[in-house]
Amino acid sequence: MENFSMPRMMPGVIPPGIHTTPASNGLDMSGIPGFDVVQRLLMKFGLDPSLLVTLGMSLTLISSLLSFLSYSTGSFAALGRFLSGYVVTSATIHSSDVTFLYIMRWLAVNRISTDCRIFCVTSRKNPQSYAVRRYSSYSPFGGGDRGDQEDDDDDFDPSIEDDSLGPKLKYTSAPGYHHFWHLGRPILINRQLDLACYTGDIPDETIILTTIGRSPSFLKDIISEARRDYLLAQSQKTMVYTLSPTPFAQKTWDQGRHRPARDISTVIMPPEEKEHLLQDIKEYLKPSAMNWYAQRGLPYRRGYLFYGPPGTGKTSLSLALAGELKLPLYILSLATGSLTDETLTMLFNSLPRKCIVLLEDIDCAGVYRQGDTDDWDSDDDDADEADDDTDSSSSGSARNSKSTASKSNNDKKDGSSSKGSNSSAATSGYPRSRISVSFSGLLNAIDGVASHEGRILIMTTNHRERLDKALIRPGRVDVQIEFGHADKETLAEIFRALYKEIGEPKIPGSFDSKDQVDKKRRGELEMRDGVRQMAERFAERIPTNKFTPAEIQGFLMSYKGRPSDALGNIDAWVRQRTKPERKRKSRAASDTRENSAQSLPASTCPASTTTNGITSLEGIHSKSSASSADTTVLLDQITRFNERVDLLLTKQELASKQSSITTDTDSATPPPTIAHSNGFLTSGYQYESGDTSEDEPSILQKSKEESWEKIKRGPLDTTSGINGTSDTTDNGVRDDIASGSVG
Numbered sequence: 001m002e003n004f005s006m007p008r009m010m011p012g013v014i015p016p017g018i019h020t021t022p023a024s025n026g027l028d029m030s031g032i033p034g035f036d037v038v039q040r041l042l043m044k045f046g047l048d049p050s051l052l053v054t055l056g057m058s059l060t061l062i063s064s065l066l067s068f069l070s071y072s073t074g075s076f077a078a079l080g081r082f083l084s085g086y087v088v089t090s091a092t093i094h095s096s097d098v099t100f101l102y103i104m105r106w107l108a109v110n111r112i113s114t115d116c117r118i119f120c121v122t123s124r125k126n127p128q129s130y131a132v133r134r135y136s137s138y139s140p141f142g143g144g145d146r147g148d149q150e151d152d153d154d155d156f157d158p159s160i161e162d163d164s165l166g167p168k169l170k171y172t173s174a175p176g177y178h179h180f181w182h183l184g185r186p187i188l189i190n191r192q193l194d195l196a197c198y199t200g201d202i203p204d205e206t207i208i209l210t211t212i213g214r215s216p217s218f219l220k221d222i223i224s225e226a227r228r229d230y231l232l233a234q235s236q237k238t239m240v241y242t243l244s245p246t247p248f249a250q251k252t253w254d255q256g257r258h259r260p261a262r263d264i265s266t267v268i269m270p271p272e273e274k275e276h277l278l279q280d281i282k283e284y285l286k287p288s289a290m291n292w293y294a295q296r297g298l299p300y301r302r303g304y305l306f307y308g309p310p311g312t313g314k315t316s317l318s319l320a321l322a323g324e325l326k327l328p329l330y331i332l333s334l335a336t337g338s339l340t341d342e343t344l345t346m347l348f349n350s351l352p353r354k355c356i357v358l359l360e361d362i363d364c365a366g367v368y369r370q371g372d373t374d375d376w377d378s379d380d381d382d383a384d385e386a387d388d389d390t391d392s393s394s395s396g397s398a399r400n401s402k403s404t405a406s407k408s409n410n411d412k413k414d415g416s417s418s419k420g421s422n423s424s425a426a427t428s429g430y431p432r433s434r435i436s437v438s439f440s441g442l443l444n445a446i447d448g449v450a451s452h453e454g455r456i457l458i459m460t461t462n463h464r465e466r467l468d469k470a471l472i473r474p475g476r477v478d479v480q481i482e483f484g485h486a487d488k489e490t491l492a493e494i495f496r497a498l499y500k501e502i503g504e505p506k507i508p509g510s511f512d513s514k515d516q517v518d519k520k521r522r523g524e525l526e527m528r529d530g531v532r533q534m535a536e537r538f539a540e541r542i543p544t545n546k547f548t549p550a551e552i553q554g555f556l557m558s559y560k561g562r563p564s565d566a567l568g569n570i571d572a573w574v575r576q577r578t579k580p581e582r583k584r585k586s587r588a589a590s591d592t593r594e595n596s597a598q599s600l601p602a603s604t605c606p607a608s609t610t611t612n613g614i615t616s617l618e619g620i621h622s623k624s625s626a627s628s629a630d631t632t633v634l635l636d637q638i639t640r641f642n643e644r645v646d647l648l649l650t651k652q653e654l655a656s657k658q659s660s661i662t663t664d665t666d667s668a669t670p671p672p673t674i675a676h677s678n679g680f681l682t683s684g685y686q687y688e689s690g691d692t693s694e695d696e697p698s699i700l701q702k703s704k705e706e707s708w709e710k711i712k713r714g715p716l717d718t719t720s721g722i723n724g725t726s727d728t729t730d731n732g733v734r735d736d737i738a739s740g741s742v743g
């Protein structure tokens with residue numbers, strides 16, 4: 001057997017019979033001069049020359065690429081530039097532009113920013129947290145986070161996790177890179193915070209959307225869609241801006257929040273006045289108006305003054321106007337927060353071109369900071385008194401009743417500085433340490449260089465009489481509108497407005513003749529007519545120009561969907577609401593009595609009077625020929641008497657409701673109630689179901705007559721039970737009345 005062995009491979013030696021083959025990469029380099037020598041040398045060390053060639057080429061390529069990149073400012077920047085120039089499309093949006101809100105809302109609504117891997121979570125009940133405001137300042141509807149002020153849009157905000165356990169959680173994408181797929185294409189988001197620039201206390205931000213492809217239409221479509229969605233959602237809302245809750249000294253407008261647009265028809269005021277106002281503003285907002293003003297050298301501004309007691313609709317009308325005219329509303333109260341002249345100027349300076357500015361409580365401009373005390377001014381007592389006869393539910397009432405005239409004129413004349421110089425601080429009801437806007441500062445803001453042309457300024461005050469004439473001169477205030485207490489028409493209108501859905505046909509106009517009205521519709525119409533009639537009756541029972549619309553609305557809110565209950569309880573409410581006034585008068589009378597003579601001739605008593613406290617007092621005042629001291633004693637007695645009657649009435653009404661008095665007149669005498677007309681007591685007697693029996697002798701009437709007899713007998717008749725104390729309870733109510741034994 002022939003031994004066959006492969007020739008042994010010796011390094012560097014090519015065995016005979018073996019021919020060199022082209023390199024494995026397919027390149028035949030045998031023709032290159034000197035290649036054989038190099039090849040033999042490499043083979044001597046066991047290296048494959050073709051491999052080395054590949055390696056060398058790769059290195060050359062890399063080094064040339066690197067040298068290309070390093071030729072530019074930076075490798076990655078150059079790569080990015082290359083890609084963005086030839087491969088991708090991107091859109092850059094800055095937070096100072098409203099488009100930013102469009103995109104942020106779009107990202108949240110499409111659950112992109114809420115479901116991303118790198119996210120921020122904030123609690124919605126942390127008003128002062130810097131982080132909260134920094135990272136969640138853009139809700140899908142553009143509303144900034146203001147801690148415990150829940151946004152109206154929260155319900156629609158998918159970035160907010162809500163339950164009944166506690167504060168809501170809000171999820172947003174963190175600054176940095178995020179990517180998602182949209183319509184089959186990848187999109188890269190880069191949120192970059194610009195910590196060098198702040199809007200308010202929130203850093204500016206840039207968002208960059210990037211996608212693969214050379215056509216910009218894909219991203220433009222996304223932006224258009226985001227814009228359309230945003231504006232559609234916004235059309236039902238009014239953007240409201242207030243002072244930013246920043247803890248920093250520098251105050252700015254906040255991020256704004258959307259409020260449901262208030263329909264102007266819900267503001268109750270004379271229709272012609274409302275129409276006139278609307279037309280006036282619309283005229284002013286016409287595109288041609290600006291030129292008109294310019295041609296006549298007039299500043300393109302329009303100012304309005306809404307004045308009247310708190311709770312009469314000034315703010316409501318402003319909000320409704322903003323909704324109607326689709327303008328943002330900027331609200332600023334001179335009575336709140338540490339506003340200074342500089343801040344006010346800055347705030348006015350940063351207003352957009354077309355907007356409504358609502359400047360509230362302008363009567364407190366010119367009230368300066370005097371030290372750090374937060375004391376209220378010396379007229380506190382008066383304020384307490386005034387509180388009694390105003391609606392405590394009205395937020396503005398206390399504030400209102402405490403304020404007195406601002407002597408802003410002095411400031412102008414003196415040219416005095418803003419610290420401790422103005423005497424109005426001494427008489428103002430506002431906390432001195434909080435108000436520091438000078439009168440000249442206010443004027444500067446209104447019509448100085450800072451004030452933008454094109455804006456609508458609405459100023460409100462509860463005290464027009466306290467305003468400086470200069471503030472409300474034409475040019476600053478072009479139209480003044482007074483808001484007052486509710487008259488009969490307003491009262492009925494408020495009632496109708498609150499129960500308007502009752503009896504409204506479900507498909508309006510779907511029937512033509514009476515024959516086509518089916519039973520259900522007829523029922524609806526009857527109910528609607530019923531509500532209208534009830535509204536008239538309701539208005540009849542309330543004294544005219546006595547209560548604010550806010551007070552009436554507050555009462556009706558306790559009877560949502562129950563108009564007849566509201567009607568049934570209005571008399572008691574009116575009586576109760578007028579009580580503090582009587583008490584106050586009684587207190588005043590009692591104070592006077594201590595300094596007065598002690599006797600009162602019987603002849604000075606009125607021959608007859610109504611049982612209504614107020615009417616009686618006035619009647620006696622005008623008729624009595626007695627000395628004022630004697631009259632005062634009498635007044636006091638009458639007032640006390642009225643109070644007791646009121647208390648008795650309330651007790652009896654309650655009792656009559658609870659026990660549902662039977663009509664069985666043979667049984668024990670039912671507790672009588674007094675019938676009312678226009679909220680005042682009349683002499684009728686009312687039994688169950690509102691039946692009035694004029695001829696039924698009333699124990700209450702007897703009691704009242706007895707009381708009158710006792711009053712006539714003299715003020716110091718301690719046996720009377722009215723003037724005396726021996727048989728009264730702690731409340732000053734006779735024991736027998738209080739215990740019900742009278743009945």
Ligand SMILES: Nc1ncnc2c1ncn2[C@@H]1O[C@H](COP(=O)(O)OP(=O)(O)OP(=O)(O)O)[C@@H](O)[C@H]1O
Pocket residue numbers: 266267268269308309310311312313314315316317395396397461462483549550551553
């Ligand atoms: N004329 C009105 N028409 C409809 N609603 C009214 C009217 N007046 C008051 N209201 C209701 O009363 C409440 C308070 O009204 P609003 O805040 O507008 O009063 P205001 O005059 O601005 O008070 P303030 O002077 O305290 O700011 C609101 O809920 C509003 O709906």
